[in-house]
Amino acid sequence: MSLELPRCQSDNTTRCERCALHARCLPLGLELDALESFAAIIRNPRPLKRGEALVRQGDTFESLFVVRSGSLKQAVTQEGQRDQVTHFYLPGEIVGLDGIGEAHCYGSVMAMESTFVCELPFRRLEDLAEQLSELRGQIYRCMSRELRNDQRMMCLLSGRTADQRLASFMLGLSERFRARGFSPYRFHLSMSRSDIGSYLGLALETVSRVLTRFQQQSLVTVAGRELTINDIEALVALAEEGIGRHSGG
């Protein structure tokens, strides 16, 4: 889960065209001069240590952030309830889309390991988008992609068993790593069992038990947070399998 760390340019200017994530990031498809205007609004806050907050629930919403390296989790605190993990963010993914148009941030976002981000002050991004139709399109696309992801998540949370949730979760991570040029079969989980459980609506003990069972069934090999997928077809079959009357047919 650790991309090559980005160079911090001495002039504090991010060079998107040289970034390893260029192909999967917000400014995708911008012409070179547009890219330069885009890069000019980027700020690079100091790197976050494991456990540090990038935004806190209730903070004034000002910026979007793109993960350059490392990973983060979003957690929502609700009235009298335990925190709930709502998103994990990997390199190239955008933090804060759910805060647009609101005065305050919806949840807290915290680094799960050493993490570098690019900060995009939203006002300036909006101004830029006024001139760059490609950028406008990209913002729309990113938001609607997230809407679809959330809906997939809702489908997962209602109606699927613990096994299927874990299978889908691992396949989802696998796919995201593949897309970023990492091995889709072997990767590091930067989140705890408890985070996974919270995200998937399961008790952490259940997460642990299911992973153990998957290992016994030779679907995966788990060594602490190192995960190896041994039988991806079986995982896919499991994730798609219908069960019972309510959740499938």
Place this chain on the structure above:
Amino acid sequence: MSLELPRCQSDNTTRCERCALHARCLPLGLELDALESFAAIIRNPRPLKRGEALVRQGDTFESLFVVRSGSLKQAVTQEGQRDQVTHFYLPGEIVGLDGIGEAHCYGSVMAMESTFVCELPFRRLEDLAEQLSELRGQIYRCMSRELRNDQRMMCLLSGRTADQRLASFMLGLSERFRARGFSPYRFHLSMSRSDIGSYLGLALETVSRVLTRFQQQSLVTVAGRELTINDIEALVALAEEGIGRHSGG
């Protein structure tokens, strides 16, 4: 759930400034001439009868739709599984935001009663948004509001009991009706128990049982699909209540 039916202008031009939903619709905040340009791109398809599809899963994405009157549900069909209801749409709400930037529509959207919609061809909307920064802002706001709603839903689906899901669901509807000028205490459910169950990740029998129990506890009165909320504070308390270790504290 039935707003005054909109007049179909004989010249087929929608007059947003006269629409009862104006205050809650996409063109909110547009100047009068901007509003006119906006209204010019609106198409009014023929009304949908109960059960008719507005879009089918896999259709080419071309337009957003705003509900003028009536109500719809979105349902997603997945590989070998039963359909899952992912959204209900009331007057003033926008259908199709999750299709932006995709070639095809994510789920099917079907009328739950006689329903009128305004169609907004997305290409033309985009062109218009290029000139109208207010409109751009509104589109962003609508999308990010939906992101937050989906996240609230994810929190509800992992970690809350059947009672709490139903309580939240009814409170959510109540609030949406209130915002539209209807009674927040007494309204018609245009969706079936089965739809509610699918949406909330519960078996339809559970929905029925919980409603019966809520009625015995004098929280609500249910007569078929007519719902009366008798004790909204108790519902709120129930919805916010923490349970156990995993879901609350």
Place this chain on the structure above:
DNA sequence: AACCAGACTTGATTCGTATCAAGGAAAGGT
């Protein structure tokens, strides 16, 4: 190197909700 705190595993038990099953009520069509 030893210690500590947090993270993880594993087992026993309980509980909520799905499932199966069947009867009753409402709604739509002719």
Place this chain on the structure above:
DNA sequence: ACCTTTCCTTGATACGAATCAAGTCTGGTT
């Protein structure tokens, strides 16, 4: 108004996952 279909309610039972409870492992700290 009748019939048919779908929707809804209610009961009995089964099962998956949460909870409670130890104990083990791990990484970070001094």
